Structures are given as C-alpha cells and as structure tokens.
Amino acid sequence: MLKHSVIAAALSAAVAAPQVYAADKKEQKELAEIRAEIRQMKQAYEARLQAMEQRLQQAQTDGAAARAQLAAIGAGNGNGTGTPASAAAPVVAASAAPVVVATAPAAAATASTGSANTASNLFNPNISMILGGTLQNLKQDPGQYRLQGFAPSGGETGPGKRGFSLGESELTMAANIDPQFAGQLTFSLSGENEVEVEEAFIQTRAMANGLNVKAGRFLSSIGYLNGQHAHTWDFVDAPLAYQAFLGGQYKPDGVQAKWLAPLDQFVEIGAEAGSGSAFPGNDRNKNGAGAVSVFAHIGDDIGASSSYRAGVSYLHTGADKRAYKDDGLTNNFSGKSNTWIADAIYKWAPNGNPVNTNFKLQGEYFRRKETGTLNYAVDTEAAASGDYRSVQSGWYLQGVYQFMPTWRAGLRYDRLSSGSQRIGLIDNGTLAWANLPILEAYNPSRSSFMIDYSPSEFSRLRLQVARDKSRPGVTDNQIFLQYIMSLGTHAAHAF
Structure with a gap:
C-alpha cells in the first residue's frame, strides 16, 4: 500500500512539474522586466541629478569669480593691500553663459572716483x-x-x-x-x-x-x-x-x-x-x-x-x-x-x-x-x-x-x-x-x-x-x- 502511495505521489509531481516550471519562468520574466524598468528610472534620475550638480557647481564658480572681482576692485580703492586698481584683470567664468563683471578699465575708473561709485558697480546687470x-x-x-x-x-x-x-x-x-x-x-x-x-x-x-x-x-x-x-x-x-x-x-x-x-x-x-x-x-x-x-x-x-x-x-x-x-x-x-x-x-x-x-x-x-x-x-x-x-x-x-x-x-x-x-x-x-x-x-x-x-x-x-x-x-x-x-x-x- 505504501508502495502505491509513493508511486502516486511521484506521478503527481511529474505532472505538476511543467506547470511549476512555466509559472516560475513567467515570474522570472516579470522580475526581469521590473528590474529593467527600475534600471531605466535610475539612469534617468542619475542623469538629472548630474545635470543639477553641474548647474550647482557652475553657480558656485560664477559666485567665486564675482567675489574675486569685487575683492580686486576693493583693493584698488585703498583697502590697505597696496594692489592698484588698474592691475585688476577681467574675471572670466568657466561657462558658456559668462557672468558680466567689471573689467580692468572699469575698475581703474572706479578707483579714481571713490568708494561711492564702487558701490554702484556692484549692481552691474x-x-x-x-x-x-x-x-x-x-x-x-x-x-x-x-x-x-x-x-x-x-x-x-x-x-x-x-x-x-x-x-x-x-x-x-x-x-x-x-x-x-x-x-x-x-x-x-x-x-x-x-x-x-x-x-x-x-x-x-x-x-x-x-x-x-x-x-x-x-x-x-x-x-x-x-x-x-x-x-x-x-x-x-x-x-x-x-x-x-x-x-x-x-x-x-x-x-x-x-x-x-x-x-x-x-x-x-x-x-x-x-x-x-x-x-x-x-x-x-x-x-x-x-x-x-x-x-x-x-x-x-x-x-x-x-x-x-x-x-x-x-x-x-x-x-x-x-x-x-x-x-x-x-x-x-x-x-x-x-x-x-x-x-x-x-x-x-x-x-x-x-x-x-x-x-x-x-x-x-x-x-x-x-x-x-x-x-x-x-x-x-x-x-x-x-x-x-x-x-x-x-x-x-x-x-x-x-x-x-x-x-x-x-x-x-x-x-x-x-x-x-x-x-x-x-x-x-x-x-x-x-x-x-x-x-x-x-x-x-x-x-x-x-x-x-x-x-x-x-x-x-x-x-x-x-x-x-x-x-x-x-x-x-x-x-x-x-x-x-x-x-x-x-x-x-x-x-
């Protein structure tokens, strides 16, 4: 009797095996598709994050350039550093869209007119x-x-x-x-x-x-x-x-x-x-x-x-x-x-x-x-x-x-x-x-x-x-x- 039960169980497993295999294969395909979608989303978000990081880095570069220029202008107006205003070189931002800053001639003109005009130079558009x-x-x-x-x-x-x-x-x-x-x-x-x-x-x-x-x-x-x-x-x-x-x-x-x-x-x-x-x-x-x-x-x-x-x-x-x-x-x-x-x-x-x-x-x-x-x-x-x-x-x-x-x-x-x-x-x-x-x-x-x-x-x-x-x-x-x-x-x- 036990022998017959074992044989019946083996036959049932043999019949169900293809169905289990098919279900498992379908599940693996769905998981692969989900993984592919997640990978695509991750790549898209990484591209966006990289673009935002580049914009942030550019903004920081532009800000540093502007501060350096302002420091050069201030130095030329008697701030004690002894750096003449006419020596202040133009600051060029490393960007395809340059920041407009005062050039050396502008800085020299500012130095000759005093600190009041230096303040107005800060608002160059x-x-x-x-x-x-x-x-x-x-x-x-x-x-x-x-x-x-x-x-x-x-x-x-x-x-x-x-x-x-x-x-x-x-x-x-x-x-x-x-x-x-x-x-x-x-x-x-x-x-x-x-x-x-x-x-x-x-x-x-x-x-x-x-x-x-x-x-x-x-x-x-x-x-x-x-x-x-x-x-x-x-x-x-x-x-x-x-x-x-x-x-x-x-x-x-x-x-x-x-x-x-x-x-x-x-x-x-x-x-x-x-x-x-x-x-x-x-x-x-x-x-x-x-x-x-x-x-x-x-x-x-x-x-x-x-x-x-x-x-x-x-x-x-x-x-x-x-x-x-x-x-x-x-x-x-x-x-x-x-x-x-x-x-x-x-x-x-x-x-x-x-x-x-x-x-x-x-x-x-x-x-x-x-x-x-x-x-x-x-x-x-x-x-x-x-x-x-x-x-x-x-x-x-x-x-x-x-x-x-x-x-x-x-x-x-x-x-x-x-x-x-x-x-x-x-x-x-x-x-x-x-x-x-x-x-x-x-x-x-x-x-x-x-x-x-x-x-x-x-x-x-x-x-x-x-x-x-x-x-x-x-x-x-x-x-x-x-x-x-x-x-x-x-x-x-x-x-």
Missing part, C-alpha cells in the same frame, strides 16, 4: 544680445499685403520686405535690485534703425504664498506664445491670429499679479491692468486702467516622458478713434474690444530627456467681439459715421519634431474667419462694400514648413517655406532663410 537676420523671397509684393476682412493693427502685419533684412535684434539688461526686487530692460532694434522699448519692468522676489507682482512694460501672459520673445519662436513669423487680434504681440504698460498654487501640479492664475494704449486698444488720454486681462494656466506630467500645459485668457480694452488706412482713406473705430484665447501645448521626450529627440504640439484659438462706431473717410467731405459690430475668430496648430540633437522640423497651419460684421453705414445704404474693401468678408489661411539647425543653444539657422492665402485670389509663396545668435547671459525660456 547681466547683459545679453540677440542678433537676427533674414533673407526673404516673396512671390507677391509685400507692399500690397493685407489680412482681408480685418482692420490693420498699425503696420505690424506682413511678411516683411524682399531680399536681405537685418530682422529684429534684442538687447537685454537684467539684475537683482535688492532682496525684494529685480529689474529688466529689453530694447528691440529693427532693420529700419528704429529702437523700441520692448520690456522695462520691475518685479518682486520675496513675496509669500506664491504671489509675484510685476510693473512697467512687459509681454502679457495671455495665451501661450505672447509671453515669449520672438527669437524663441519655432517659426520665423507670428501666427496670423496674433497679427490680426494682437498686432503681433500684446505688450501692456501697467501692472501684473500672478499666483502660483502650492500644488504638485502647475496651477497659475493672474491678472493685468494696463494703460490700454496697445492694440487692440489705443491711447485714449484717460486716467486709470484702459485695459484689463485675466488668465489661468494648468499643467502636469503625463508619465515619465510627456507633459502638458493648457490655459484660457480674457482681454478687455477699448479704442477711441483707432485709425487705419483703407483704399487711400483714413477710417477709425471707437468702442469696446473683448478677446478670448484658449491655448494648449503637449511635449514629449524619452524619459523626460529632450537632448537627443523630442516633440511638441501647440495650438491657440482666438475669438474677438468689438462693438462701437465706425467713422468713414475722416476729415473729408465724404465723412460719415455708423454703428459697428463684429465677431471674428482665428486659430493655429503647429508641431515641431527634433529628430537629431541639432536638427528640428515643423509644420504650422493658420486660419482666420472674418465672421459676421454688422456695419450700419452699409446696412442703411450710405456705403457699399466697395467703400470698405479691406473689411469685406474672407477667411485668410497659411501653411508653413520649417527646418532648423542649432549647433549649440546659442545659435540657430532656419529655412522656412510658406504658402500664404491672406487675400482673395492671391497666393504668396514665401521662402525665408534666418539666423538667430545669442550673446551673453540669457535667462531660461518658459515651458
């Missing part, structure tokens, strides 16, 4: 320059360019002139003022030798609870692309919606308040109050705020390789005789302007490391409503006035793929809708659409392709081709060759 240029080949005459169905914003619209163009260059100076405030000044220099103050603001540094306040002239935080300088754009020009509704970019003179929520996710809420002189408003010679805007943005990671940001913005302003040229006559608009913007961007990079390859998809939708009075042929015998109401919209969608560490390619599609316009002077028979040709209904569109090469983070060369249908019956085939070069220290770009 970081200085950066952006040099840009473009070669443009345009099939249609750029002097005849217009966005059909939309009143011009004042000269910002268009692809620019044919041939070689210096493009827009920027000069930025920024520094911490004291523990409470920082400041920045950015000049924009056009190829026509015109200088414009693009930004000039102060902002707080030490307010509690995630609050930050900015005052002066600044790039508004409405939408997504508006808050970025032109040299950071992925294409040569701004989307058609920005040209039609914001005159290129909205830069108010006023004050901005932002609140960053203390959450694991990115949640930002803000408001701005400005003079209202920037398009779609104009200078109305009034006290207080002529324009107000509010915005909210949210964002978060999607796994280890993706992230997103989305937002909604609202801009309310007004216009008083906002003028534009149409068929040789000057017309103007007076009334209210309300613009809504919805924006979203998605970014992907393997394990969060965008160095070798990455992809981003972004888009924005605009909707503007204006109500007021349209004044026709101002200061002529044919002058007339009537009610005006319009609801117009526009959007763009673009994708950019970095397929190699130094190469990217992208596509963008723009479209506008002139929408419904109620013009009293036409409705009552005083005028016909032939009298207001630029406002006649149309839906402009444009398709663009670009490829760019960036040998480093400080230089970029770009080729862009576009098929522009901003006017009825006219297609403008456009080719752009652009260079963008960055010199000096430069702040990190926004997400």
Whole structure:
C-alpha cells in the first residue's frame, strides 16, 4: 500500500512539474522586466541629478569669480593691500553663459572716483544680445499685403520686405535690485534703425504664498506664445491670429499679479491692468486702467516622458478713434474690444530627456467681439459715421519634431474667419462694400514648413517655406532663410 502511495505521489509531481516550471519562468520574466524598468528610472534620475550638480557647481564658480572681482576692485580703492586698481584683470567664468563683471578699465575708473561709485558697480546687470537676420523671397509684393476682412493693427502685419533684412535684434539688461526686487530692460532694434522699448519692468522676489507682482512694460501672459520673445519662436513669423487680434504681440504698460498654487501640479492664475494704449486698444488720454486681462494656466506630467500645459485668457480694452488706412482713406473705430484665447501645448521626450529627440504640439484659438462706431473717410467731405459690430475668430496648430540633437522640423497651419460684421453705414445704404474693401468678408489661411539647425543653444539657422492665402485670389509663396545668435547671459525660456 505504501508502495502505491509513493508511486502516486511521484506521478503527481511529474505532472505538476511543467506547470511549476512555466509559472516560475513567467515570474522570472516579470522580475526581469521590473528590474529593467527600475534600471531605466535610475539612469534617468542619475542623469538629472548630474545635470543639477553641474548647474550647482557652475553657480558656485560664477559666485567665486564675482567675489574675486569685487575683492580686486576693493583693493584698488585703498583697502590697505597696496594692489592698484588698474592691475585688476577681467574675471572670466568657466561657462558658456559668462557672468558680466567689471573689467580692468572699469575698475581703474572706479578707483579714481571713490568708494561711492564702487558701490554702484556692484549692481552691474547681466547683459545679453540677440542678433537676427533674414533673407526673404516673396512671390507677391509685400507692399500690397493685407489680412482681408480685418482692420490693420498699425503696420505690424506682413511678411516683411524682399531680399536681405537685418530682422529684429534684442538687447537685454537684467539684475537683482535688492532682496525684494529685480529689474529688466529689453530694447528691440529693427532693420529700419528704429529702437523700441520692448520690456522695462520691475518685479518682486520675496513675496509669500506664491504671489509675484510685476510693473512697467512687459509681454502679457495671455495665451501661450505672447509671453515669449520672438527669437524663441519655432517659426520665423507670428501666427496670423496674433497679427490680426494682437498686432503681433500684446505688450501692456501697467501692472501684473500672478499666483502660483502650492500644488504638485502647475496651477497659475493672474491678472493685468494696463494703460490700454496697445492694440487692440489705443491711447485714449484717460486716467486709470484702459485695459484689463485675466488668465489661468494648468499643467502636469503625463508619465515619465510627456507633459502638458493648457490655459484660457480674457482681454478687455477699448479704442477711441483707432485709425487705419483703407483704399487711400483714413477710417477709425471707437468702442469696446473683448478677446478670448484658449491655448494648449503637449511635449514629449524619452524619459523626460529632450537632448537627443523630442516633440511638441501647440495650438491657440482666438475669438474677438468689438462693438462701437465706425467713422468713414475722416476729415473729408465724404465723412460719415455708423454703428459697428463684429465677431471674428482665428486659430493655429503647429508641431515641431527634433529628430537629431541639432536638427528640428515643423509644420504650422493658420486660419482666420472674418465672421459676421454688422456695419450700419452699409446696412442703411450710405456705403457699399466697395467703400470698405479691406473689411469685406474672407477667411485668410497659411501653411508653413520649417527646418532648423542649432549647433549649440546659442545659435540657430532656419529655412522656412510658406504658402500664404491672406487675400482673395492671391497666393504668396514665401521662402525665408534666418539666423538667430545669442550673446551673453540669457535667462531660461518658459515651458
């Protein structure tokens, strides 16, 4: 009997052995996969930690260089060391983005003017320059360019002139003022030798609870692309919606308040109050705020390789005789302007490391409503006035793929809708659409392709081709060759 039991047990073990082996093999495979995932996560985190350690080491090096320079300056102003100020050599930080410090001539000048000027030298700002240029080949005459169905914003619209163009260059100076405030000044220099103050603001540094306040002239935080300088754009020009509704970019003179929520996710809420002189408003010679805007943005990671940001913005302003040229006559608009913007961007990079390859998809939708009075042929015998109401919209969608560490390619599609316009002077028979040709209904569109090469983070060369249908019956085939070069220290770009 015992013999039979032993034999039965042996047979049962023989039958179960393959199943146990299979289960064990499956378990080992799962463990191997888990170990591989942990190894990948460990490598990614080690890469991030190494990058942070390099940044920390660079910051320490820059700080030591600045302290050495200040010590040299102080020595040249009679601190008892006997080292003449003129012997103080320039201190060069071991970084691709050098720290701006006083050179030997500056130190010598300081020594001759006393310790009061030495103190002022401590506030030398970081200085950066952006040099840009473009070669443009345009099939249609750029002097005849217009966005059909939309009143011009004042000269910002268009692809620019044919041939070689210096493009827009920027000069930025920024520094911490004291523990409470920082400041920045950015000049924009056009190829026509015109200088414009693009930004000039102060902002707080030490307010509690995630609050930050900015005052002066600044790039508004409405939408997504508006808050970025032109040299950071992925294409040569701004989307058609920005040209039609914001005159290129909205830069108010006023004050901005932002609140960053203390959450694991990115949640930002803000408001701005400005003079209202920037398009779609104009200078109305009034006290207080002529324009107000509010915005909210949210964002978060999607796994280890993706992230997103989305937002909604609202801009309310007004216009008083906002003028534009149409068929040789000057017309103007007076009334209210309300613009809504919805924006979203998605970014992907393997394990969060965008160095070798990455992809981003972004888009924005605009909707503007204006109500007021349209004044026709101002200061002529044919002058007339009537009610005006319009609801117009526009959007763009673009994708950019970095397929190699130094190469990217992208596509963008723009479209506008002139929408419904109620013009009293036409409705009552005083005028016909032939009298207001630029406002006649149309839906402009444009398709663009670009490829760019960036040998480093400080230089970029770009080729862009576009098929522009901003006017009825006219297609403008456009080719752009652009260079963008960055010199000096430069702040990190926004997400």
